[in-house]
Amino acid sequence: MKGRKKIAVLISAAVLAVSLAACGSTAGSPDTGSTGGGSTDTGSADAGNADAENTGTETQGNILVAYFSYTGNTEEAAQQIAEDTGGDLARIERSEPYDDVQTEGEDELESNARPEIKVDLDSIDGYDTIFVGYPIWWDEAPMVISTFLESYDFSGKTIVPFCTSSSDSIDNSLHIFSELAPDAVIAEGLTANDDADIEPWLERLGVAAVQ
Ligand SMILES: Cc1cc2nc3c(=O)[nH]c(=O)nc-3n(C[C@H](O)[C@H](O)[C@H](O)COP(=O)(O)O)c2cc1C
Known part of the structure; x- marks a missing residue:
């Protein structure tokens, strides 16, 4: 996809839903460390100081595309989003791989479990916009x-x-974002089953195309 436009994402006006809850947020202990296998982290999480005024320039430092993918489909979508936005990729993995995803995955859902994860990411401090992808x-x-x-x-x-x-x-899956990240702004979500839907969605989010 060499010829693709780079895009600067300046999400503001097109954010569709705003989380209004004002209670305390989650403990900021960034996670489980960064062992993660085989991920495609593309860069540093250095200070994301591209604020909402620098239209026309890439905002690479402040976009993160975090994703969990079991069979690779969501990973492909994540890679495209990262490429289109100049964002960094971070793969979310379950620390203990599933033996039987049908049984274990359903058990987790029914028991509202919190399986341990590993993410190739130390901190989200440097990011303003975090895409979160999953099957x-x-x-x-x-x-x-x-x-x-x-x-x-x-x-x-x-x-x-x-x-x-x-x-x-x-x-149907979107409720978790306002429930578990109540002090974040939640933007329009996408069912990214068709690659062709990604770029228009980024543009709807307030993306400015940059050469
Ligand atoms: C355990 C499991 C449960 C699934 N449940 C659904 C479902 O309820 N609805 C649906 O449309 N697809 C369902 N799927 C299909 C996946 O969402 C789909 O194949 C997805 O693209 C997989 O993404 P991944 O390759 O990133 O893991 C399920 C797949 C698995 C493995």
Whole structure:
């Protein structure tokens, strides 16, 4: 995708839903360390000081695309989003791989579990906008996403959910973001089953295309 435009994401006006809850946010203990296997982290999490005024320039430092992917579909979408936005990628993994995802994944959902995760990311401090991607499982986000949302302090940040699925849309899964990251702004989510939907969605979010 060499010829693709780089895009600066300046999410502000097009944010669709704002989390209004004002209670204390999650403990900011960034997670579980960064062992993660095989991830494609593309860069540093250095200070994201691209604020909402620097239109026309890339905002690479302040966009993170974090994702969990079991069979690779969501990873592909995440890679495209990172490429289009200049964002950094961070893969979310379950610390203990599933032996039987159908049974264990459903048990986790039914028990509202928080499976341990590992993420190749020390901190989200340098990011203003965090895309969070996952496959739809039983019409919900896998519980590792709940663990992820509770592992960092998203106060004042914008979360942009996306998913892939066989058929279900992202809609039913979105409740976790306002529940678990109540002090974040939650932007329009995307069911990213068709690559062609990604760029228009980024533009709807207030993306400015940059040469
Ligand atoms: C355990 C499990 C549960 C799933 N549940 C659903 C579902 O409820 N609705 C749906 O549309 N797709 C469902 N799928 C299909 C995945 O959401 C779809 O294949 C997705 O693109 C996989 O993403 P990944 O390759 O990033 O893991 C399920 C897949 C698995 C493995």
